[in-house]
Amino acid sequence: MIKLILKIFLIILAVIIQVVLMPILSIKGIWPNLILVSLVVLLMLDFQRDALLVAGIGGIISDLAGPFFFGFYTFTFIGFFFLIIFLSKRFFSEVNLFLITLITFLSSTLLGVLSCFALGRLPNFGVLIEGIYGAFLGLIFFVILISFNKPSQIIKIGNM
Amino acid sequence: MRKWRFIIIILSVAILGFFLSPLGFSRTSRNYFWEIAQPVGLATRASLGKVFPFLGDLFHFRRIIQQNSNLVKENLDLQSKLGKLTEVDYENEVLKKELGFMKSQNSQETLPAAIIGQSSGYLKSLIIDKGKDFGLKEGDAVISQGFLVGTLTDVRENNSEVTLIIDFNSLVPVVLQNSRGTGLLRGGLSGLAVEDIPLNISTQKDENVITSGLGGRIPQGILIGKVTGVISKEGEIFQKVAIASPVDFSKLEVLFVIKRND
Numbered sequence: 001m002i003k004l005i006l007k008i009f010l011i012i013l014a015v016i017i018q019v020v021l022m023p024i025l026s027i028k029g030i031w032p033n034l035i036l037v038s039l040v041v042l043l044m045l046d047f048q049r050d051a052l053l054v055a056g057i058g059g060i061i062s063d064l065a066g067p068f069f070f071g072f073y074t075f076t077f078i079g080f081f082f083l084i085i086f087l088s089k090r091f092f093s094e095v096n097l098f099l100i101t102l103i104t105f106l107s108s109t110l111l112g113v114l115s116c117f118a119l120g121r122l123p124n125f126g127v128l129i130e131g132i133y134g135a136f137l138g139l140i141f142f143v144i145l146i147s148f149n150k151p152s153q154i155i156k157i158g159n160m
Numbered sequence: 161m162r163k164w165r166f167i168i169i170i171l172s173v174a175i176l177g178f179f180l181s182p183l184g185f186s187r188t189s190r191n192y193f194w195e196i197a198q199p200v201g202l203a204t205r206a207s208l209g210k211v212f213p214f215l216g217d218l219f220h221f222r223r224i225i226q227q228n229s230n231l232v233k234e235n236l237d238l239q240s241k242l243g244k245l246t247e248v249d250y251e252n253e254v255l256k257k258e259l260g261f262m263k264s265q266n267s268q269e270t271l272p273a274a275i276i277g278q279s280s281g282y283l284k285s286l287i288i289d290k291g292k293d294f295g296l297k298e299g300d301a302v303i304s305q306g307f308l309v310g311t312l313t314d315v316r317e318n319n320s321e322v323t324l325i326i327d328f329n330s331l332v333p334v335v336l337q338n339s340r341g342t343g344l345l346r347g348g349l350s351g352l353a354v355e356d357i358p359l360n361i362s363t364q365k366d367e368n369v370i371t372s373g374l375g376g377r378i379p380q381g382i383l384i385g386k387v388t389g390v391i392s393k394e395g396e397i398f399q400k401v402a403i404a405s406p407v408d409f410s411k412l413e414v415l416f417v418i419k420r421n422d
Contacts, residue, residue, distance in 0.1 A: 019287075020201040023278035024209050029410060030281040052163060056170035063177065063186075064193040067279040067321075070181045071174035078167060115282050121328060124349055126282060 007050065008057055014038065015061040030126045032108050032134035035062055039077060040104050041141040043084045044095050045149070055081045068118045076114060080107055100142045101135045108134025191316035194276060194287055198319065201276030202289065205413070213411055268379055270303070270416040271296070276319060284327035284347065286310070288415060291318045299377035301418040307407045308332070308371060308382045309415065320417075325384070326352060326409050333375055334384060336361070336401075337368040345369070345384060345403065352384075352403040353391060363387055363401050377420050 014034050022031040035058035042051040059074030066073055084103065092099055112127030177185060194201075217224060273288040290296055292315055302310045302322050310330065314321035323330050326347040334345045334354055341361030343354040354369060367387050373380025385405035392400035 016197045016200050019279055020197055020204050020277040021208065023281070024204065024212055026281060026410070029284070049163070052166060056166060060170065060173055060177075061193070063174065064189045065197070065279055067283045067285065070177035070186045070189075074170060074174035078171065112282070115280060119280075119282055121282070130281070 004053075007053055011035070011054055011057045012061055015058060015065060018062070019065050027129055027133055028126065030112075030129040030133070032130050032137055033062075033111055034137070035059070035073070035077065036080065036107055036111055037104055037134050037137045038141055039080060040084060040107050041100060041138055041145060043081065043088070044100055044103060045142070045145055048085075052081060068115070072114075072118055076111065080111075097139065097142070100138050104138030105131045105135035108138075187314070187316055190314075191291070191318055194316070194319040198276050198289055201287075202274055205275055209413070268418055268420050271419050273302075273320075273415050273417050275412060275415065279321075284324040284330075284409070285313070286322045286324065286412065286415075288320050288322055288417070289318075290417060291316045291320045293318055295419055296320055296417055297377065297420075300420065301371070301378040301382060303382060303416050303418060304407055304412055304414070306383060307405060308378070308384045309407055309409065309412065311376070311378065312417065322415065324409055325405075332378060332384075333372045334369050335372040336363055336387065337370055339363050339367060341399070342372055342374070343399075343401075350402075352405060353400055354387075354403055355398065355400050357399040357401065359397070359399060361399065363390060363399065365389060369403055379418055379420070382418075 018034045022034065025031060035054060039051050039054045039058070042048075042054060055077035056074070059077040062073035062077075063070050084107070087103075109127050109131030112130040113123045116123040116127065177189075180186075271290060271294055273290040276287045276289055278286055288302075296312055296315050298312055298315050300312045300315075301308055302312065308325060310322040310324040310327075311332070312320050313323040324347070325332060325345060328346070328348045330345075330347045332345040333342070335342050336354070336357070339361050341357040341363060343357040345352060345354050357363065365387055369384045369387060371378050371380055371382040371384065385403045385407075388402045388404045390399060391402045392398065
């Protein structure tokens with residue numbers, strides 16, 4: 001129970017960092033979504049329970065902070081959760097740096113496109129910046145998580 | 161099974177929040193979220209917010225020296241202009257008294273506000289630490305270094321959202337100071353621009369653009385920037401000019417809200 005509370009607290013902290021610290025570290029006014037990046041990396045490393053917690057709680061808290069209609073982040077993150085599980089089952093069985101980079105890039109870019117549509121605008125080059133920046137952060141998260149876990153534990157993406 | 165239960169609960173909360181939003185749910189919840197985030201936001205801006213821009217500036221040291229020498233020259237020039245304007249202001253007051261004009265009442269005050277954070281990079285907006293509790297209202301002008309930077313678009317109990325003038329959705333009625341052409345200032349990807357200027361107005365390069373005070377709660381005469389050139393094409397029924405603001409919108413620190421007492 002304490003572990004769960006700690007995880008929820010960390011997710012809330014991540015959302016606060018997302019809206020408070022990340023704008024300072026923005027590139028051309030764009031920064032990636034930490035919740036999405038951590039969701040992707042956790043899923044790729046087969047931490048499905050944690051990834052679902054990040055998608056659900058992170059989505060709700062992001063909706064409390066975000067400029068979009070309520071539910072935008074929750075639906076998007078839950079959607080990403082299922083999409084990545086589906087892709088993992090279908091197309092790849094092993095996790096490597098290239099795959100992490102590719103999936104975080106595509107997810108971040110897609111979130112950028114959806115954000116633009118939610119604001120009633122056409123996507124611009126900013127979505128690519130978000131994708132590249134997201135992929136870079138994904139790599140950092142991946143390396144951090146790998147260093148805390150044995151590589152043998154994180155090979156295959158399991159069943160839902 | 162527990163996973164599906166969790167997903168259903170989360171989605172139910174999101175759907176409930178979506179339908180309760182028109183009743184003011186999202187405004188209240190956002191107010192609470194930003195109230196919690198406020199101490200972290202202020203501390204981050206006061207510490208890391210100063211370190212990162214400084215590190216970035218180290219790479220442009222040469223440009224900063226050049227900029228500094230230009231600013232010293234400009235400052236001297238402005239000081240001489242200020243001296244003349246003070247004299248003109250005095251003469252104006254004397255003439256007004258002679259003509260029996262009442263002294264115009266200043267029904268506005270400026271309120272300093274600190275930036276807490278930003279909710280999205282695609283929406284050029286900021287969250288500030290002042291809200292209805294300080295008497296702010298939607299549409300109030302926000303300035304930085306004397307220049308207009310945005311307007312309040314969502315005023316909550318303890319914090320507010322400022323939509324910057326560089327945002328695509330921002331629309332501010334302005335006037336070109338020398339040619340007296342009126343138009344609408346709009347932001348966007350290609351930068352600031354004043355649209356809808358009548359064709360019979362001959363705009364000048366480097367003339368100041370100020371707020372016209374027409375409509376809304378933005379007072380008249382707030383400086384926005386300078387005209388850099390005409391960008392409208394031949395055959396268009398209105399003119400469009402590009403504007404350069406001296407404010408670096410990515411390095412805003414303390415803002416001032418112009419609160420109108422009406």
